[in-house]
Amino acid sequence: MSEVLSKTSGVAWTPVIGLEVHCQLATKSKLFCGCANEFGAAPNTHVCPVCSGQPGALPVMNARALELALSAALALDCDIAPWSKFDRKNYFYCDLPKGYQISQFDKPYCTGGGVELASGKRIHLTRIHLEDDAGKAIHDRGPHTFVDLNRAGIPLIESVTEPELASADEAFEYLTLLKEVFQYVGASDCDMEKGSLRCDVNISVRLPGEELRTKVELKNLNSFRNVKAAIDFEIQRQIEAWESGDESKYPVQETRLFDPNRGVTRTMRAKEDAHDYRYFPDPDLPVLRVDPAELEELRRALPELPAARRARYVAEFGLSEYDADVLAAEREVSDFFERAVVGTDQVKETANWITNELSAARNERGPDASLAELGVTPEGLAEMVALVAAGTLSKAAGRKVLAAMIETNKSAKVLVAELGLEQVQDTGQLEAWCREALVGQEQAIADLKDGKQKAIGALIGQVMKASGGKADPSKTREILMKLALGDG
């Protein structure tokens, strides 16, 4: 699994991969000023003297950002430093208003921690640190570059793994698990399309047992799929380069950009152009201390994490691994499920309604829609599921009711009455429909008497038609059998 065979020579190479993930924290305001942390606003509308780098303006730390960063670190089992500090990372670019980024260099707020892949392999984190985001330079609108500073100053946490990932699949899985944890603790929405999660890859290949070879940094990876594709491409590119035997073609330490259209990586910046960032402690910000009592508070407030929930859903509810996986992947879905199954034995059924009908309805509303938007509460869904379980509603009618619940936000019981979907259980009425259905069906009756059950389907269908779909199918079956086998 950790080896990749060269397409040309068949020699087994081992990829060595580390990931750096930048994740915007879901605060209301920016890291060092009061401007809104909001995606999609008109350019340069969430800007103030501080985040636009006006002379004389000073940063003031957003305490909520630290809380979210700490929650993320606690959830990943990191070691929280009792104190850390901010450093200035100096470089010039038009989207960097202060001429430096406020980051953490040699004293990050946490180290260690990690996530466990399904295989049981643990991916260790080197560190996570806090920093502020740069603005956005827009180059594709005519001859000028435009700068939007709405993003400048948004809080980021950068998580750095040890170089322990051995394949594109492992990288993909790691990213998925990391994203789940960040979303669970509310640290970030991790939406790559909005840029709230960004990933850089450090990658090299070596022969088994060898020292590390030259590593390359990959950038411009704006989806997990692209991360995977870029890694796969880069592994082969490096193997081919090493195997060429031509030193001038060997991989060099550089930054390469992924081109998603062509599926290839290409040189962006050679090492000779590498910046000397001249890190030094930011004199505008005091040392960042973590109060042990507040840390304990955050630890207590952590939600049960997806891995634990998955295990519990299998063990406690008897759900399949697959269902447990789907339900636990998102905190909102998982929380919804847990509330909907309180006091019911319809766990499996409830899970199905959520993973099928509700998820489909949500997806129709777009990639960012939440379950909450549908207007159906967990308790409301539970009521509908109970009506189906009790036989009051057929499953098909249940789907109709749920659709109406989403549309009108009325309760299942109200809608069943309004839509007249309640199953007919009245024996007299059912008998009347059944007798009607049996008229002229002598052959079918004879078959049934002979023990040939096949004929019953069509008869039930007749009753259903006559009842407008409201006849209770199992009762109908019972009555039809009784009538056919009886005096018939």
Next chain:
Amino acid sequence: MKRESARDAGALAASVIAGERSALDVARSTLDSIEEASELNAFLSVEADAVLERARELDASLAAGTETPGALFGVPVALKANLCLKGRELTCGSQLLRGYRPPYTATVVQRLLDAGAIPIATTNMDEFAMGSSGENSSFGPTLNPWCTEYTPGGSSSGSAVAVSAGITPLALGSDTGGSVRQPAALCGVSGFKPTYGRVSRYGLVAFGSSLDQVSPFANNVRDLELISSVISGRDRMDSTSLDRAPIRSAAREDLKGLRVGIPAEAFGDGLDDGVRACVEAALEQVRSMGAESVPVSLPHSEHAVATYYVVATAEASSNLARFDGVRFGQREDGDGSLAGMMAATREAGFGDEVKRRILLGTHVLSSGYYEAWYGRAQRVRTLIRNDYERAFESCDLILCPTSPTPAFRLGERTADPVAMYLSDILTVPANLAGLPALSTPCGTVEISDSVQLPVGLQWIGPALADEELLAAARCFQAETDFHLATPPTRGEQAPA
């Protein structure tokens, strides 16, 4: 307004509040004085319309009687051109920022406004506060009112001159390595650098962030106490601002029982004889008022200037990175690329001294040099701070000269940066240690028959002892009249 009536801020505020003079009258005559003294080149952006408008508002609010007039009601205050006032031009003495109007107001300036002061104009300064003579201003040197062939010191040259020449009773400067105390000494006025963190830096254009402190000039210590009480105190916009009450005037009637530390290191070979004589006479005066003098040792003082120029330039190289031509000030297109535009803007916009310090600061933070320079400077800084802590175990405050020499001639040190840097030798330690320090006049040195130049006495206190330090200096001024000496009226000056 007569120059002499502009020398007491407290009295001026009282007369405006009492209705003896209107704020408009004060503003007008101050603007006139600025005009009359234009040859001193002390002011940069004078925006008369806004000033008169402000004065009219003050008069209207007084007439309406709706609000209690503030402690500086109607008092014109000159602001060093690195303190933001929303909408008013702020150049920091640099061509690069010509035309820049900040979109916000510095905390200290807002507090002055809240107290009823009139921000009268911005004052000339060494570009981005880098200099000790005012000669590094890209708008020309400021002249010393005691003799216009001499520099007033710097970098807060214009603010020192505004007060010294009797144009405004108060001015704000910024003190990173002595930039208020040294020009105060060279211009014969009082200048006070508070404990680091007692006055907000929000809206002060940063030079050396861990050293910078907004600092006032006045003609006497009472006025320093007055303006300090207005501008100091916690500011949530500045994370390095201390959670302390504003500076209040402390009770003290005399110097009896005060233990005054005298550091031998400050009275060494480089000290001008005239300065030595004035300061020693002042020490004798202090003793005669009941203070006890004790020798103290500050063994790491000799490294202070070197340490300062590493720390300050490192911070400056980063602080000045934002002047890249992208968002404000002047822009040069260069070769049309982004890097070319930034390089051309900075090449054209910054003066030599600013470039020199950015280069120095960039070097000391560079990979491979960081430990040897910046890392080591930070460690020496701690040693210097420890020196002072130890010294204050045996004394309540330290007295020494502010500047090793009186004012020097224009052009005398411009060719030799190191000689210029040594002007700060006695003032930088208080910045490195974050301590409160002030300079008060203690006599003059006769340069020629017609030229007298003032000498400053420096008072350095333990951290947070701002009130006690000011009170002691106030007692000294109550018994002496050095601070009452004013420069000769222009026209009466003979060439030196």
